[in-house]
Amino acid sequence: MTLAHRGVLFLDEAPEFSRPALEGLRQPMESGRIWLSRSGWAGRLPAAFQLALAANPCPCGLRVGRGAACSCPPQAVRRYAARLSGPLVDRIDIRVVLVRPPEAELDRGDLEECSDDVRGRVTEARARASARFSGQPWQVNAQVPAGEMRRRWAPDPEGADLLRQLERGSANLRGPDRVLRVAWTLADLRGGDRPGRDDVGRAIGLRGAAAQWSA
Numbered sequence: 001m002t003l004a005h006r007g008v009l010f011l012d013e014a015p016e017f018s019r020p021a022l023e024g025l026r027q028p029m030e031s032g033r034i035w036l037s038r039s040g041w042a043g044r045l046p047a048a049f050q051l052a053l054a055a056n057p058c059p060c061g062l063r064v065g066r067g068a069a070c071s072c073p074p075q076a077v078r079r080y081a082a083r084l085s086g087p088l089v090d091r092i093d094i095r096v097v098l099v100r101p102p103e104a105e106l107d108r109g110d111l112e113e114c115s116d117d118v119r120g121r122v123t124e125a126r127a128r129a130s131a132r133f134s135g136q137p138w139q140v141n142a143q144v145p146a147g148e149m150r151r152r153w154a155p156d157p158e159g160a161d162l163l164r165q166l167e168r169g170s171a172n173l174r175g176p177d178r179v180l181r182v183a184w185t186l187a188d189l190r191g192g193d194r195p196g197r198d199d200v201g202r203a204i205g206l207r208g209a210a211a212q213w214s215a
């Protein structure tokens with residue numbers, strides 16, 4: 001986590017990591033720091049990282065579509081999914097199901113957008129956020145404390161209305177705050193002044209897309 005400080009921590013095949021290792025991510029994800037104590041030494045290390053996890057739908061990885069090719073027993077599939085605990089999944093803002101593209105598409109290599117174009121959009125979005133936070137201790141939406149975000153950077157009235165509906169239907173107070181941060185990022189990406197109903201709606205959709213991992 002400390003090696004990934006101010007960068008990306010990517011865990012491929014995340015459910016193959018031990019439960020204690022995965023649960024150990026939770027506290028640093030909130031605080032950006034990790035406390036370690038070893039024999040004769042205890043200290044705090046920086047650990048502010050962006051976490052990306054990849055997971056297969058089941059241990060063999062073939063449980064896609066109707067899952068006809070998958071040979072995993074149902075208990076094994078449940079055990080695999082359960083490795084990512086509810087509280088951990090709850091801290092993951094964007095959950096997306098990736099579908100394997102058809103071979104022909106891969107052969108042609110005709111991707112919709114190349115990485116350079118995407119980098120340009122991301123750089124612009126980050127510049128918008130950092131201009132908005134000028135004079136503040138934050139540079140990106142993810143760093144803004146929930147209370148500040150609600151008080152000072154609310155969505156437009158229609159977006160706020162949708163967020164309130166989400167709050168009423170959600171037992172989890174953290175969910176709407178996380179949706180608001182993602183909605184701001186979506187607004188920054190499209191060059192908008194503040195999130196509207198569409199941004200909030202899309203942020204809610206991104207949070208819930210992979211039902212299997214939605215606790």
Ligand SMILES: [Zn+2]
Pocket residue numbers: 058059060061062063070071072
């Ligand atoms: Zn399988």
